[in-house]
Amino acid sequence: MAVTAMAESARPVRFLNICLGAALVIAALVVDGNWLQKGADILAGLVLIAASVTLGPIRHSYGSWSRLLV
Numbered sequence: 001m002a003v004t005a006m007a008e009s010a011r012p013v014r015f016l017n018i019c020l021g022a023a024l025v026i027a028a029l030v031v032d033g034n035w036l037q038k039g040a041d042i043l044a045g046l047v048l049i050a051a052s053v054t055l056g057p058i059r060h061s062y063g064s065w066s067r068l069l070v
Contacts, residue, residue, distance in 0.1 A: 014052040021048035 024045030028038045 017052040018049050021045040021052065024048065 022045065025042050028041035028045070033041075
């Protein structure tokens with residue numbers, strides 16, 4: 001799903017990636033593990049959220065679908 005969200009025509013999929021990143025952070029806090037495992041999970045979740053938030057400009061036109069791209 002992360003690679004799909006990089007395409008201009010599937011930009012709204014990035015909101016699902018933000019939810020998955022938040023789930024990783026929450027799971028790290030809920031599930032028992034050592035500090036290294038929790039730190040890696042939290043870092044991976046935050047990196048996924050950060051990669052999903054930053055976007056570049058839309059360069060192409062997709063007809064009537066262009067208004068749905070965020």
